[in-house]
Amino acid sequence: MLKEFKKRVIGQDHIFNTVCSYIKIGEAGLAPDNEPRGAFLFLGPTGTGKTETAKVMADLLAVPLIRFDMSEYSNPTKWLNDFAFKLEGKEKGIILLDEIEKGAKEIMDYFLQILSEAKITVDRKERNVRNFYIIMTSNIGSKNLLDQNFKEMKFTVEIRVRGYFRPEFLGRFHRNCILCFKPFDYDTITEIAHLKVRQEIKRLETHGYSLTYSETIIPKLVFYVSLDRDLGARPLVQAIQEIFPAALLDSGKKSGRFDVRNGHIALL
Ligand SMILES: Nc1ncnc2c1ncn2[C@@H]1O[C@H](COP(=O)(O)OP(=O)(O)OP(=O)(O)O)[C@@H](O)[C@H]1O
Ligand SMILES: [Mg+2]
Known part of the structure; x- marks a missing residue:
């Protein structure tokens, strides 16, 4: 346990x-x-x-x-x-x-x-x-x-x-x-980013998609939320919940890998 x-x-x-x-x-x-x-x-x-x-x-x-x-x-x-x-x-x-x-x-x-x-x-x-x-x-x-x-x-x-x-x-x-509870340092928020990305991918897969992700998106996600450090992991979770479905819909694909393209997270 x-x-x-x-x-x-x-x-x-x-x-x-x-x-x-x-x-x-x-x-x-x-x-x-x-x-x-x-x-x-x-x-x-x-x-x-x-x-x-x-x-x-x-x-x-x-x-x-x-x-x-x-x-x-x-x-x-x-x-x-x-x-x-x-x-x-x-x-x-x-x-x-x-x-x-x-x-x-x-x-x-x-x-x-x-x-x-x-x-x-x-x-x-x-x-x-x-x-x-x-x-x-x-x-x-x-x-x-x-x-x-x-x-x-x-x-x-x-x-x-x-x-x-x-x-x-x-x-x-x-x-x-x-x-x-402790506030997060960079390494911890990075680990949380991995966990939440995996969870979000799992969630999206229950809607019939087949998805993976590239490690390069993690520092990108952490960077997005680094300005809101005093809000813990919440801004990170919210960013993931918006960026991933949006990238999915933008691509029009049913499967692919989330990666950084032209400075943004996209489904390739
Ligand atoms: N240590 C952590 N590990 C994994 N996920 C976390 C962690 N902390 C926060 N999260 C995620 O961030 C979001 C907010 O976390 P949570 O609701 O537990 O915050 P809280 O400490 O209860 O904050 P508040 O005091 O504002 O109620 C949730 O989606 C949760 O999954
Ligand atoms: Mg709470």
Whole structure:
């Protein structure tokens, strides 16, 4: 599982030992009594793989991902009702609270009980989450830190996070389960470019095309997005999702190799 995580989420190896160790304990049924199988708080800059890690984890464990975009929840009651609704009929899974700082602060208070007793009462009905993992993500404190090295950055983020959330909330995450994602260096973004190009080609092939790519397109793609360094891998993913289908349609071909022609990526 460790290897698979590292293959699919690039440049964040430092978090997967912890994540996999808790998953092992959780899957063996040995998590502390009356707690969820595991709970993680993912911090760090935008576009560095926090949400992606939750998706990969759901895939590897073959359980549903129950995602809440917390920016939709300024009203705690609405969240509680949606929570009960989305969990209905599910025995296990991963509960993802994405971008928690964008939701009502009161919602985090529900998690004092959820994280320490693995249950919550909605409409006088008790809902047990003992067999679930909980992942929360937040960019809090991660802006304008790209000029710091990772150790300094992590330290600053943790201090800012401590200033934002209540200690009794943060204290409910087990040792090492508050994890900070790294910004990318050139080599990492290059590796992500390879991964995303392969994934995009696979996706296009499901539409009946037969495709390969030349290595020369990779530095080209990385160059396109180097100006948006503080947005993580997102601009790269978006560039690939636009350039590849556009080049495909421009060529009018059903098969070929993506390569650089006259300074642009084209299907040859
Ligand atoms: N480390 C990574 N390895 C592979 N792909 C990545 C990585 N980081 C980001 N991506 C890709 O970039 C896009 C954005 O990533 P993701 O949604 O995980 O970012 P995030 O860290 O959750 O950002 P935010 O804090 O803005 O929510 C996705 O398409 C994802 O596949
Ligand atoms: Mg995210």
